[in-house]
Amino acid sequence: MDPTSRFAELVMGPEDELALDEAALLIAAHAQPQLDMAAELRLLDRLAFSIPERTLDGWRRHLFVDLGFSGDVARYYDPGNSFLNQVLRRRRGLPITLSVLGMEVGRRIGLDFEGVGMPGHFLLRHQSDVYVDPFDAGRILDRQGCAERFRAVNGAGAPFRTAYLEPVGPRAILARMLNNLKSVYAGRGDVAALAWVFELRKALPDASPLEGREWARVLGATGRFIEAAEEMEALARLLPEHEESLISEAFAFRSRLN
Numbered sequence: 598m599d600p601t602s603r604f605a606e607l608v609m610g611p612e613d614e615l616a617l618d619e620a621a622l623l624i625a626a627h628a629q630p631q632l633d634m635a636a637e638l639r640l641l642d643r644l645a646f647s648i649p650e651r652t653l654d655g656w657r658r659h660l661f662v663d664l665g666f667s668g669d670v671a672r673y674y675d676p677g678n679s680f681l682n683q684v685l686r687r688r689r690g691l692p693i694t695l696s697v698l699g700m701e702v703g704r705r706i707g708l709d710f711e712g713v714g715m716p717g718h719f720l721l722r723h724q725s726d727v728y729v730d731p732f733d734a735g736r737i738l739d740r741q742g743c744a745e746r747f748r749a750v751n752g753a754g755a756p757f758r759t760a761y762l763e764p765v766g767p768r769a770i771l772a773r774m775l776n777n778l779k780s781v782y783a784g785r786g787d788v789a790a791l792a793w794v795f796e797l798r799k800a801l802p803d804a805s806p807l808e809g810r811e812w813a814r815v816l817g818a819t820g821r822f823i824e825a826a827e828e829m830e831a832l833a834r835l836l837p838e839h840e841e842s843l844i845s846e847a848f849a850f851r852s853r854l855n
Contacts, residue, residue, distance in 0.1 A: 600626040601793070605800040608768055615767040618681070618701040621694075624774060625680035627793040637682045641698075644685070645705035653723055656699075656708055661735030664688060666695060668732035676781050676790075679774055693719040693773055695731035711764035714773060715743065717750040722764055772801055788819050806836055810843065817850050826850040 598606070604623040607615055618641055619634065626632040648659045660666045669678050669689035677683040684690035684698055693712075696719050700710045713720040713728065720743065721729040728738040730746060738746065744757040775798050782790040795812040798804055813828035829847035833840045 601796055601800070604797055608771065608801050612766050612768055617697060617767045617770065620767065620771055621681040621697050621774065624771070624778070624797065625682050627797070628676065628680065628790065629682070632682060637685070640682075640685055641701055642705060645702045648702070648706055651706040651708070653708060653727070656703055656706065657729065657735045657737070660699065660702065661731070665734075666690075666698070666731065667734045668692065668695065674781050674784070676778060679778050679781070691719075691777060692730070692732040693770065693777065696721050697770065697774075699729065699731050699735075712766075712770050713743075713762055714765040714769060715747055715761045718746055719773070720746075720762075722762070728762070768801055768803065772798065772804075783815070786819070788815060788821075791815055806832070807839070810846070813846070813850075817853075822850040822853050 600623045604620060607620045607623070618638060622632065622634055622637050626634065648655055650658075666684075666688045669675065669687070669691070672678065672689075673691070677687065678689065678691045679694055681694060681697060684694045690698070696710075696712055699721055700712065703710045708723070710721045710723055710729070713722050718730075718732070720738070721731060723729060726739070728740075728743050730736045730738055733746075736742075740759070740762065743762055747757050747761065748755055775794055778794050779791065779798070782794060791812070795808065795815075799808050809828055809832045813825045813832070816822075816828060817825035826847040829843045829850065833843035833847070836843065
C-alpha cells in the first residue's frame with residue numbers, strides 16, 4: 598500500500614488503535630520515498646530496549662542525558678525536525694516530534710504518556726500531574742512550570758488556561774505535525790511538498806471540508822490559475838452552502854488567465 602493510502606487507513610480506524618509511530622513515519626515517507634518503514638520501527642524498538650531502567654527517571658535519563666535528545670533551536674524551521682526518522686538520527690527536533698518519539702519509546706517499555714497540545718509548545722503528560730518538556734532536554738514541569746513555559750513562548754501577557762494542559766489524541770498530534778509542515782513549506786513556496794501535506798490533512802476524519810479552499814489558494818498564489826479554479830468549482834459542488842463564495846473565487850482565478 599502506498600504511504601498516502603496507508604496513512605488514511607490508519608487515521609480512519611479506531612483512534613485508540615492508531616499506531617502513532619507508523620503514522621508519523623508515513624508523513625516522513627512522503628518527503629523521503631525510499632524510507633524503510635520497517636527498519637525505522639526497529640530503530641525505535643532498539644532505542645527502547647537500550648534503556649536500562651524502565652521507569653520515568655530511567656527513560657528521561659537515557660533519552661535526554663545519555664543520548665542528548667533536545668530541541669533544535671538553531672534550525673527550528675528545518676522540515677527535517679518534523680520527520681521522526683530524522684529526529685531519531687539527529688537527536689534534535691521540534692517539541693511535537695520529540696514528544697512523539699518519547700511517547701513511542703515509553704510505550705515500548707510500559708510507560709504511558711499523553712500528548713499535551715499547549716498552544717505554541719507541545720508537552721508530554723505522565724500519570725495526570727507530571728509534565729515533561731522534551732524540547733528542553735526532558736525537563737520535568739508542574740502546572741506552574743507549564744504556565745511559565747507557555748508565557749515564555751507566547752508572551753508574558755498571554756492568558757494561560759488550565760484547559761491547555763488537557764491531553765490530545767493521535768489524530769490531533771498528526772494534524773499538528775502536518776500544520777507545522779504546511780507553514781514551513783508555504784514559507785519556502787514549495788508547492789510540490791504542500792500538495793502531499795494537504796492530501797494527508799484532508800485524510801484526517803475531522804478535517805474541514807474547506808481544506809481544499811486553502812489548497813486552491815496556494816495554487817492560485819503560484820500562478821496555477823486553472824487548477825485553482827477547478828479546485829474551487831469542485832468544492833462548490835460538494836459544499837452548496839458555500840457555493841456562491843467558492844464560485845466567485847474560481848471566477849477570480851479564471852479572470853487572471855491571459
